[in-house]
Amino acid sequence: MTVITTYQCTAACKDCCFECTPAITAKLSEQEIIAAIQAAITEYPDIQLVVFSGGECFMLKDALFNAIAFATNLGRRTRCVTNAYWAKSISNAEKTAFRLTQAGITEINISTGLDHQRWVPENAVVNAVTALHRAGIY
Secondary structure: OEEEOEOEOOOOOOOOOOOOEOOOOOEOOHHHHHHHHHHHHHHOOOOOEEEEEOOOHHHHOHHHHHHHHHHHHOOOEEEEEEOOHHHOOHHHHHHHHHHHHHHOOOEEEEOOOHHHHOOOOHHHHHHHHHHHHHOOOO
């Protein structure tokens, strides 16, 4: 199951598959995300993985971590797709990795490349990968 949490993003890549930008402010609430996960798992109990994507799902802050924990507590694996904007410093990256570990995240996919690097420095991606690896998050 994939939850497109928002079309808002910290980047405005010209080739974004979802056409996300910072200007789009609509997002799902924590309650909407949790209700969608519960409904999907009730209807399709064989769902094994819940993916949080967007836009930039980390812009949801606490709501994202709570939704990850909810899906984890239902026995599902969880994944986030992110551009790693939240890892501009190693300290921030480590704090986020710790919160992800506490929520029970299974894995992270980091979207990067030339378009992303216009908006998110390469160093943020390196910090994210370093912190996630140290935390045992693949």
